[in-house]
Amino acid sequence: MKWIRTVGTAVAALSLLASGSLVAGPAQAAPGDNLAWTATASASYTSPWESVAAVNDGIDPPRSNDTTNRRWGTWPQTGTQWVDLTWTSTQTVRAVDVYFFDDNGGVRLPAAWRVQSFNGSGYVDVAGASGYPVAVDRYNRVTFTAVSTSRLRVLLTSGAASVGVLEVKAHTNPPVDPPPTSGWNPPANLVTPLNEVWQHYEQTYPQLHTFRNYGWDQVMANRGYLNYCVRWDSPAPVSAALRDQIHAALARQVKKWTDVMVGHNAWPYGDVPVRVVGWAVRDRNQLQWSDNSVDIYVNDIRENAPQCAEPCGRFFNQNGTYPNCPGGVARHYDMSLWLTAGMGGGAGGDWGQRVGSEYFVNNINAADMHIVLHEIGHSFGLDDFYDWTPTGVGGFLMKAGSAAQITEFDRWMFRDWWRHLKGRYGY
CATH class of the missing domain: 3.40.390 (Collagenase (Catalytic Domain))
Structure with a gap:
């Protein structure tokens, strides 16, 4: 079987022992699911040993200092850094989750961050933001007034070191946290x-x-x-x-x-x-x-x-x-x-x-x-x-x-x- 994997304009091929073909493209997001799954990621800067593709590869990190999966980091660059998600068609987005990369060394939590959307001529901050939490070992969610855009930017301001991100999720309808759990109580x-x-x-x-x-x-x-x-x-x-x-x-x-x-x-x-x-x-x-x-x-x-x-x-x-x-x-x-x-x-x-x-x-x-x-x-x-x-x-x-x-x-x-x-x- 021949497999052809398309990522942007790059094509890689791998031959296997069988007949037929596979044509692969960006994964599809289920209704109400993570829209970032279908976007193409780009960044202001990426350390040579890191990967900007990490930010929307669909892998939930086990912790902010993830040493197993690929990561996006900007060491040694500091200041304002960003990662973009670009879609082939307009998306309606109401919430973004960001899981920050922090290795307790050259890459640490940002001092601040915000989400911007592209309005056709430039990037503007999303309106009605609920707040921008900054914490390790978890997704940090911001909700905002719905925007229709084909490009979304997560803008990070560095603090004590460079900055990085392990995963970004964008939602039309963000998942609702479950209510307080009950124990085993059948009729x-x-x-x-x-x-x-x-x-x-x-x-x-x-x-x-x-x-x-x-x-x-x-x-x-x-x-x-x-x-x-x-x-x-x-x-x-x-x-x-x-x-x-x-x-x-x-x-x-x-x-x-x-x-x-x-x-x-x-x-x-x-x-x-x-x-x-x-x-x-x-x-x-x-x-x-x-x-x-x-x-x-x-x-x-x-x-x-x-x-x-x-x-x-x-x-x-x-x-x-x-x-x-x-x-x-x-x-x-x-x-x-x-x-x-x-x-x-x-x-x-x-x-x-x-x-x-x-x-x-x-x-x-x-x-x-x-x-x-x-x-x-x-x-x-x-x-x-x-x-x-x-x-x-x-x-x-x-x-x-x-x-x-x-x-x-x-x-x-x-x-x-x-x-x-x-x-x-x-x-």
């Missing part, structure tokens, strides 16, 4: 059936506590998001409009599960954005768009279906590193949405979800795509209930055919998984 009538379900899990699946690729593991490894690749196992064409509808429908269904956790039992995220970063197809001509908003994998056939590239898949790289993925960690995919022509029913697991392409497209505007929801439940570890029903519980989504949406019992089963597994993530 009294569900305590017995929930305990029965968990005991059944542990007895049936001995690998439960050692397996490390549930949806929970993926969200926590990414620090709060999920990446998908679509396997289009159908001869039907896909327009750009249908592509975007598929992306939005998938995000809505995943959100129905992850919203169950908001504010519950120390769950750390108010939102878990879904990013679709790639499509796999037999024939490039089926995909009726010319933009490079997603990576495209052509004619890499596995299981008699188009396969997204293994080097970019978490299923194949569960150590969390992607050394042979052209886009690295930021462009990896955690799960696949496998849409197969003529398929009835569905399948799901840590690798993703598989349903009929006709079913998905025909239900694309449905509030609850119950087969997809059921299979997403499996990706987070929830079991099937073909031959038994917990005590005192009627129909529920994970008991196939007995409910068409997530029920109260499904919600508490989901939360019970977090209760038992959250310790592996330090919660």
Whole structure:
């Protein structure tokens, strides 16, 4: 397979042992997600050993003195420094998050910073700024009156040393912090059936506590998001409009599960954005768009279906590193949405979800795509209930055919998984 990675006007190629091609471009931001993901970054100055591309590579830093991931720093330059985000079209921005680089040496926190937008002739400060916090080991957020612009600038004034940034996020609708968390407090009538379900899990699946690729593991490894690749196992064409509808429908269904956790039992995220970063197809001509908003994998056939590239898949790289993925960690995919022509029913697991392409497209505007929801439940570890029903519980989504949406019992089963597994993530 030949892979071509496009970054700005630069093109790099890597030959692999297979047939087909991948054309890759800037990653696509999910609705309401980080707009910086699709921008091109530039800067006033970049130290030769650092990289301005770090500021929007999608990697959340573990700390301000990050020694693992790439960084943007301006040592030995001081004074006023800036980093720009430039889009190919106008964006509406209401908030910016900045994670500062501080190595306790030549690069330290700025004395001050502000956000500016380009108005067609020059840069002006955004209006209505909520304030510009400056702190280590966290994102520093400013909200402001919405601006429509294709260029946004983060302007930093140095203090005791040079300045730097590890990541910048720009939002139309900034994620809402979760409310204060509550502990484990299921309704009294569900305590017995929930305990029965968990005991059944542990007895049936001995690998439960050692397996490390549930949806929970993926969200926590990414620090709060999920990446998908679509396997289009159908001869039907896909327009750009249908592509975007598929992306939005998938995000809505995943959100129905992850919203169950908001504010519950120390769950750390108010939102878990879904990013679709790639499509796999037999024939490039089926995909009726010319933009490079997603990576495209052509004619890499596995299981008699188009396969997204293994080097970019978490299923194949569960150590969390992607050394042979052209886009690295930021462009990896955690799960696949496998849409197969003529398929009835569905399948799901840590690798993703598989349903009929006709079913998905025909239900694309449905509030609850119950087969997809059921299979997403499996990706987070929830079991099937073909031959038994917990005590005192009627129909529920994970008991196939007995409910068409997530029920109260499904919600508490989901939360019970977090209760038992959250310790592996330090919660």
